[in-house]
Amino acid sequence: MPFKLSGFLSDPFAISTISFGIITWIVAIAGAAAADSSKFPRFTWWGLVYEILLILVILSLYLYNIVELYKFTLVGLLSIAFVYTSNSTNNxxxxxxxxxxxxxGAGCMLLSMLNLTLIIYFGGHPESPTNQFIDSFSLKSHNHNHLNDNKYNNHNLDDDEDNNEFKPFQQPPAMTTPQQVQSQSNLRQSQLTTNNHLKSGTPYMSSSQLNGLENFSSSDVNNRDLTNFNNDETPTMTFRYKAKALYSYDANPDDINEISFVKDEILQVDDIDGKWWQAKRSNGQIGICPSNYVKLLD
Structure with missing residues (x-):
């Protein structure tokens, strides 16, 4: 859970709401300090303290890029703050x-409007029109290590050479023949074996480790029985939904999991619980796409 200032600065909605909240809180607390203490309602003091603590909590969640994990908690806390500020405004x-x-009172009225806006946003579904519209202004498209990103263990993680599994959604180039599948499998195994020996201080492979490779030729692949082709080498993915691209999107060149698409393009999608969905283009390219750039079709 690293501290990242970009988690806050890349979200215009967060910047505007938190800045607005701090300014209006200063107006309210300044008015409270100048008011007649004998007639000033005491619960308003508690409400103002509670409000500034809540604003700082929301700011911290954005800075640590985990605000999506606490949306429902924030709705409850903001509801309490709304009761404080609305009652204070009335009195x-x-x-x-x-x-x-x-x-x-003017400051509390503005804080009530802020609390209501945040309740609507945090309490809304990510696919609701209001949330999609607000999120469309976010600059976090290429910095998605939150939300559904947790589901894929931050798909921007560096390659782990000791891990024999591919990254989520990392698809090999389009393969039409078993020869290409076998070639890639052999290359991957060779790289892993070489890396393990370099780390252990052994610069060369022993002859026993070459068994089965010295006599290997392309004819072995050509003579392979296609009926015995292992389907596990090219996993198939099921896409249950279709979505239409609301905007064009250029994939991050540093992230091989993302795919690019153009406005109005029809995509096949699945796993639509978070902000990054599995998607498949009409040309067969598979990857992930930001959910606020597409709209599900009936």
């Missing part, structure tokens, strides 16, 4: 003529 504006109280 300060309608039950007092003191200028300080009126200033604090």
């Amino acid at each position: 300060l504006i309608y039950n007092s003529n003191d200028s300080g109280s009126l200033c604090c």
Whole structure:
């Protein structure tokens, strides 16, 4: 859970709402300090303290890029803050003529509007029109190590040479013959064996490790019985839904899992629980796409 300032700065909605909240809180607390303390409602002080703590919590979640994991918790906390600020607004504006109280009441009214906006956003489904519209302005397209990113263990992780499994959704180039499949499998196995020996301090492979490779030729693959072809080498993926691209998207060149597409293109999609979906283009290319760039079709 690394601290990343970009997790906050790349989201215009987070910048605008948190900045607005801090400014209005300052207005409210300044009015409270200038108000007549004998007539000032005490629960408003508690509400203002609670409000600034909540704003700082939301800011921290954005900075650690884990706000998606606490959306439902934030809805409950913001509902409590909305009760504080709305009641304070009613008491300060309608039950007092003191200028300080009126200033604090104005700040509490703005905080109530902020709390209601955040409740609608955090309580909404990621595929709702309002959330998709707000998220479309986010600059996090190429920095997706949150949300559904946790599901794929941060698919931007560096290659682990000791791991014999491929990255999620990492597909080999389009293969039409068993020869290409066998060639890639042999190359992968050779790379893993070589890396293991380099790490162990052994620069060369022993003759026993070459058994079965010295007599290998392409004719062995050509004579292979296609009926015995192992389907596990080319895993198939099922796509249950179709989606239409709302905007064009260029994949991050540093991330081999992403795919590019153009506006109005029809994609086959699946695993649509998070913000990054499995997708397949009409040309057969498979990868992941940002959910706020596409719309599910009926």
